Amino acid sequence: MSEPFTTGSEDVDTAMGRLQDHARRQDWDLVIGLTELPLHDQEGRHLLVDTDSDRQTAVLSLPALGGFRMRIRARRAVRSLVSGMADPSTNDEHRVALPRARGRWRLLLGMVLANRPWLLVPGLKSALVAALATGAVATINSTVWLLAGSMSWWRLVSASFASVALVVAWLVIDGELRDRPDDDSPQARERSRLYNASTLMTLLVGVLICYAALYVVNLAWAFFVLDPGVMGGYVKVPIGHGDLFVLAWFVASAATVGGGFGSGLESDEAIRAAAYSKREQDRRDRLERDRSET
Template sequence: MADPAAPTAIARTLSDLSPSQEDESWDITVVSEPFTTGSEEVGTAVDRLQDQARHHNWDLVLGLTELPLHDREGRHLVAESDPERRTAVLSLPALGGVRMRSRSRRAVRALLSDMSAPPTADGAQRVVLPDRWGRWRLLLGMVIANRPWMLVPGLKSALVAALATGAVATINSTVWLLADSLSWWRLVVATVASVALVVGWLMIDGELWDRPRDQSPQARERSRLYNTSTLLTLTVGVLICYAVLYMVNLAWALFILDPNLVGGSLNRSVGHRDLLVLAWFVASAATVGGGLGSGLETDDAIRAAAYSKREEERRKRLARDRQD
C-alpha cells in the first residue's frame, strides 16, 4: 500500500522482490492509496493498513509513505513492523532522500522477511531516527521528495520576464556604473535579498504556509517540519533559476558588450572579471524586477513543493474515492 505519486512509483519497482530463502515465494500486489491522510501518527497508519489487509485478504501488508512518521512520544520513525499483526509501515523521507531505490529495496525486503518469520512475543518493532542527526536526515529526505528542480517549469513566466529584464539591464550604462560601485558583500546581500523576496512571495501567493491543526506538541512539530521543508525546497528551486539567469546574462554580456565601450563609461580598463560582476548584479536585479513584476504562477509544480498541499490533494482524492 503506497501513498500516491513518488511512493507509488517506488513501490512498483519493488513488485519483483523475492525472499532470500529459495523455498519461499512472494506474490506482491501494489495499491496506490493515501492511507496516511490526516495523521502521521504511526499507530493510526498501522490500523488503516490492517483494515486494507482484511479487505484485500492479504497475508502481509506494508505501507510506503512520503510523510514523516512519529510515535506517541513524538520521536521520528524510519519504520515500524508488527510481525504478530503482519503489518509494517515505512517512511521514505527518513531514508535520507539519496539512493532511494536501493535503500527502499533493502528496507522493504527486511520488513517483509521480518513479518514472514514466525511471530514472536516482542510485539511492534520500531526503527527510530537518532535525535542528533535524524531531523536533518529527515529534512533532506523531505526536500528531495519535493523535487525542487521541478519548480523551474512552474516559474517559467517569471524566469522569462527576468531574462528579458536582464537582457535590457546588461546594455544600460547606469547599470554598469552601479555594478562597478558595489563591493562584494553588497552583491552577496543583493543575492540573498532577491532570492528571499521571491521565496517569500511564493509562500504568500501560493498559501504554502502550514498552520498546526491544534496546539499539541505533535501538531506544532509537524507544521515546523512541513514549513522548513517547503522553505528549503523553494530556496533550492529559486537558486536554480538564479543560476540559470546568471549564466544566460553572462553569456549575453560576453557576446554583446565591447570592453572598450564599457571602460569608456567607467573611465578605466574593463576585463572579464568586471563582466562577471555585472552579470551577478543584473541577475539579482532581474530576479526582483522581472520575477515579482510578472506575477508568479501557482501551478502544480509550485504547490507540490509543500507537503501540506499534497496532504490537501490526498484528502480530496480520498473524499472522491469514498464518494464513488
C-alpha cells in the same frame, strides 16, 4: 496498490490501521506500506519504520531514509522487513525512531528532495520570463554597468542573499504556502514546523538554482552582445572581460528579484504545484477541504 492518505495519516497508528484493513480485505499474509509523509509516534518522535505486534503489517516512511539513493535504500528496507515479518520466531512489535537532532535533519532532507526543488522555476513560467527579460535589459544598461563596477564584493554578496531571501518570502506569502497546525497540541505544532521548514528549504534550493542559471545565461549574453572597450569608452571607465563576470553577478540578483515579482502573475495553485510534489500538494488540498467542511 497506491492510494492517497487522508488527514491524520501522519500518525503511525492511523497508517497501520489502514494497512491492516487492506490486509484483511485482500487476505494478504503480510503488507508493507510506503509513504512520502513523515510518521510520528504518540511521543512526537519521528519514525523510520513501524511494525504491528503480529509482524503482519509494517509502514515505512520514505523521507526518513534521507532522500539520496532513495530507491536502493527503500528496496533494502523492504527486503529486511519482509524477511523479519516472515520469520515466525520474531513476533514482537518493532518501532524504529530516528535520532532527535540528526534524524530530524535527515527527514527534512528527504521531504525537500521529494518536493523536487529543481522543478520550481520551470513550473513558474511567468517568473521565468520576467527573470530573463530583466536580465536581458539590465545587461545592456549603462547605469547597471556603473553600479556593478562600483560595488565591493561584500555588497555583491549582500545583494545576492537579499534577492534570494526576498523571492522566497514573496513566494511563501503570495502562494499562501504556510502550513497551519490542526490543533494546539505539541505534536500538531511540531508537524507544522516540519512542513514549513521543508517548504522554506525547497524554495531556497529552487531559487538558488534559478540564481545560478540566471548568472550563466546573463554571462553568456554579456559576452555575446557587449564589447568591453566600447563599454569603457561610454562610461569613461576602463573595463575588461573580467568585469563582465561582476556585471553578470549583479544582473543575476536583479533578475532574480524580477522573476520573483513575475510569479505574482501566477495563480496560487500554480505556485503550490511548482513548490510541492504531487502527493504533498494533494495532502494540503485535502487538509484545506477538511478545514472548510468543519
